Amino acid sequence: MTAASSLLTDRYELTMLDAAIQAGTHERECVFEAFARRLPQGRRYGIVAGTGRLLELIEAFRFGDAELTWLAEQGVVRTAALDWLADYRFRGTISGYREGEVYFPNSPILVVDSTFAEGVILETLILSVLNYDSSVASAASRMVSAAAGRPLAEMGSRRTGERSAVAAARAAYIAGFGATSNLEAGRSWGIPTMGTAAHAFTLLHDSEEAAFQAQVDALGPSTTLLVDTFDVHRGVELAVKVAGDQLGAVRLDSGDLPSLVKAVREQLDSLGNHNTKITVTNDLDEYTIAALSASPVDSYGVGTSVVTGSGSPAAGMVYKLVAHTDAAGEWVSVAKKSAEKATVGGRKNPVRRINSSGRSTAETIHVGEATRPEASDRELLVTLVDNGVVDQSFTGPEGVERARAHRADAIAELPDQAFRLGRGEPVIPTLYV
Amino acid sequence: MTAASSLLTDRYELTMLDAAIQAGTHERECVFEAFARRLPQGRRYGIVAGTGRLLELIEAFRFGDAELTWLAEQGVVRTAALDWLADYRFRGTISGYREGEVYFPNSPILVVDSTFAEGVILETLILSVLNYDSSVASAASRMVSAAAGRPLAEMGSRRTGERSAVAAARAAYIAGFGATSNLEAGRSWGIPTMGTAAHAFTLLHDSEEAAFQAQVDALGPSTTLLVDTFDVHRGVELAVKVAGDQLGAVRLDSGDLPSLVKAVREQLDSLGNHNTKITVTNDLDEYTIAALSASPVDSYGVGTSVVTGSGSPAAGMVYKLVAHTDAAGEWVSVAKKSAEKATVGGRKNPVRRINSSGRSTAETIHVGEATRPEASDRELLVTLVDNGVVDQSFTGPEGVERARAHRADAIAELPDQAFRLGRGEPVIPTLYV
Structure with missing residues (x-):
């Protein structure tokens, strides 16, 4: 268990919690998704990193007396929210790309299934870790190829x-x-x-x-x-x-x-x-x-x-609410429409389409009620946290070795053009179906 | 006191310690200096940041049983060095630019006076903190002007x-x-x-x-x-x-x-x-x-x-040995001659030259036996650690407020051209005298 990570968080995650408790909406079931809208710098692919250490930080994401006292003194949130935070540990489910996996624009790298309250307060930590670590891994992978x-x-x-x-x-x-x-x-x-x-x-x-x-x-x-x-x-x-x-x-x-x-x-x-x-x-x-x-x-x-x-110190990942249950308990897909920041709503099931030579040809994302993947597709989501229980095989030194091995496998599957250093488009397209 | 910071360090700092103990040179008195060879991105000035939290990390830089056991198991250093590390706390003197101070190419932002052993093992930590924090502060300061x-x-x-x-x-x-x-x-x-x-x-x-x-x-x-x-x-x-x-x-x-x-x-x-x-x-x-x-x-x-x-995620600061005592106890100025990385040896006393309008006109660095500064010069080095004792007025929230106030004063002293956003030269020259 790492030192408390719960205040490594933007204030608005907690004010949203407070307001949702007030409105009675904090326990709506939600799906949050972390993804990058684009690859930086005209690169051909990215590498997911940070997942294993993120899981350890999520386990350590608790609010002890020191944190609660400070939040109360500062008036960040009110009593009901403080009480909720005192009992908090993440009890939802997280699936995601394996650490070391290749990713492309809009690849749903991490998918959090939980109540609104449980999922929203992890946003800042999830993005800090995935953005920095994936930035480094994505640059490092190109250096490894170049070497x-x-x-x-x-x-x-x-x-x-x-x-x-x-x-x-x-x-x-x-x-x-x-x-x-x-x-x-x-x-x-x-x-x-x-x-x-x-x-x-x-x-x-x-x-x-x-x-x-x-x-x-x-x-x-x-x-x-x-x-x-x-x-x-x-x-x-x-x-x-x-x-x-x-x-x-x-x-x-x-x-x-x-x-x-x-x-x-x-x-x-x-x-x-x-x-x-x-x-x-x-x-x-x-x-x-x-x-x-x-x-x-x-x-x-x-x-x-x-x-x-190497010129892109943050991977540009964002964390978005894509679906939730409404007042009647029915699932609703949601998306924002802000200029240049529109999102695709709904739960997603991504697969990597693989041709007969074993090379990837597309990042295919099934939205909502998933159509069946083809037999040659490689499924990309694995369960990282199951109803609050972290799969420890992804954490610690063992997780690092596993991620390193997975990166080698995933890279081997890419078309040769993936390793060109010059600017260009992602080496395979991202397709919604 | 922050959590132990002693392994946030490059391995070679400790292998140099080991070899210097073996050679009997580890207690030679040294002067190390942190500086940046250039300002990033054609900027006109930089802002020093990180000093206050660095002082806290230096106080926490101790080797406990957990660290020593790991170093021994890994064979990083041998018994004599392990024994030395077990007793380590920094007992030297550190002077430097105030946090929030403006800096220019080759400004000696931090000057460490200590034995070789005590000073060399702090290198990685000093640079990590000053490089990242000064990078952020230097970018932020331009945004504040622009706003x-x-x-x-x-x-x-x-x-x-x-x-x-x-x-x-x-x-x-x-x-x-x-x-x-x-x-x-x-x-x-x-x-x-x-x-x-x-x-x-x-x-x-x-x-x-x-x-x-x-x-x-x-x-x-x-x-x-x-x-x-x-x-x-x-x-x-x-x-x-x-x-x-x-x-x-x-x-x-x-x-x-x-x-x-x-x-x-x-x-x-x-x-x-x-x-x-x-x-x-x-x-x-x-x-x-x-x-x-x-x-x-x-x-x-x-x-x-x-x-x-804002495009320069590391401030490019380096930490160099500039003087030490030799076998006879005499001071020697030293400098390396590597292509494009040559350094200026000798202890330095930097001042900011100020004209009759109260504006800065040069970063003047007295090398070795200092000539007397002029009356209107502003001295730039203050004592941060005196024979191992940290000046606590630079640490904690008090240090932050002090640094913020100092940055405002230091900025007010710069010529107006300092605030141009386009690329150019440092707004005042760095002169060695």
Whole structure:
């Protein structure tokens, strides 16, 4: 159980609760849906992330004395609502796309079936988690494709909020990164951690050679030495002198990487260090990674661009009421008509249409009373919370591994055009039937 | 005291500690400096934020049994380093720009004086907080200028990580926003919270009128009614019918705002609701806010753009070792020479040069043995932590109010060109002397 998450919420979720209690409408059965109207930046697909940690936060979404006292003092809601919140735990059902799943515009990524009151107060938390984590995973997945099998490490903790950093490490790992620099992500989610030394370590010592010697003494010759503090070729020479032919890797964090990597590889080979690897970490994103595909790089470290969603730091997901029971207990589909923000009402059953080659051809969304999916369709919704009980196989480190495996499967199903880096349309259409 | 923050850290900070202990260099006295090489996006100035909450996180930066056990199990560091971490609390001195201060390229925003070991392990946390919070405050400050005195509310919690959302509300408030939707920001930092209802509330009820009635029954006629779920003019008509001439405000969340706001103002006036205000919330940023300057808008609600730094979600701050004592105990200035990432070594004393009209003309940075500042210069560094003791006047809600007041003073000192929204150069130069 995580620390209380219940005030990580917009005030209006609670004032709506208060007003609905007053009106006697708070227990109407509802269907809420989280989706993104579009993919950011002309991307071809997105990756769902955050689901597993969201489930843990929903379990921790309780109002204790501290929260209730503060809400009362501030006059946010009145007594009836305070009493309701004191007893709150989510008792509804949540289905959704598996974490790691591919998504497209209007894919109903999360579907909450509950009373209005129980579902509405989770809105802010659901969107905070899905928007940030999916933003990171969607960007990370493109970097993984661009790296074409070479390993990637996430090292952007310093470029995002200190708690978002942990979520970013998790989302990048789900999208196929192999490791993170973030220790809390290692502890909380079981993600492999990596890292050896920064320029400060070299500068602290009386010479670059003394710094390398100190690092090798502590971490062994298989460590990675950062060789660009002063002059790269002198740095490589010293690194090999100190660590010998067992030197694990050299790291380059500056300069024109295509030319530099080539020269460093030649230098290492000429010194007999054929097994010493080259890792690069200089403000990389999916485009610069792709530009290094012909260079003898062995691994990439990615910072700012992955933790900020490479230009799209929020995935644009929204959470909308699409159906509810009315005063007579009958189900009503609802939709708003605001300019450019119109929604499609009604409960939805999405499937991915798959052709005879096993590739996806459409995101097909059955609205309302579902027509039967075709036999080759892949059903997209799974039950995450069943009448208040979270399926624990989606949470914790186990959930992360499961999501990472699922992302690999889901990606393999996409048409090849999905992996083009340039702007374009979603690689398959979203069809309502 | 906040929850333990010590693993919100890159692994390499701890492996450097381990290696420095092995080499006997970990207790060398050091000066580390946090600064940004450039302002993002051709902006004219930046706003420092995060300092107050960083100080609280530094106080909570301790390694308890849970952290030490995990580090030992994972083999991150060896016994000597584990023993050192068990005793760790920061005992050094930190000076820095006041929270809310204006900054420019290379402004030494935070200066840490400590042993290498004590200072290096704080790097990731310091940068996570300063980068994210300053990104938000720098964007928010431009929005505040663009709003030209009209109030702004931050409501972007759902568009950033759930804990970053609290930091974003705090940073926006420091930069001059008047309120936030985020309840935890209200509780933790004393920031005014706001919000009434979303489209879901209207859709839940049997009619728009029934929804408005429910809201007015619960929150009173001075509430803000969201009028664009179906048809704006019908919505305004119903809002006035239900709430009467005491209706507080109507909210518009879609459409072409300049034309819509004008029409709604005319409609409200024609209905006699001259005191009913108009608030707008449709994907605003500094540019769309400025574009509404001639429209009868009364207040703005800003979401995605403020919490994601309006195109620059990380402020680009780095943390560099600039001086240390050597084996003989003598101070040495150090700098790296990496391509495009060269740093200026030595301890620095920054001042803001002020002309006879009270306006700033340069960011003047004295390096090493400081020349005397001129009498009209404003000193920029204040002591935040004195030999391990945090100045509590910078923390908590008091620190937030102090930062907000300081930002207003610092902004008033800038030349008028600082407030141009278009791309350009920093409004004053950074000069080394």
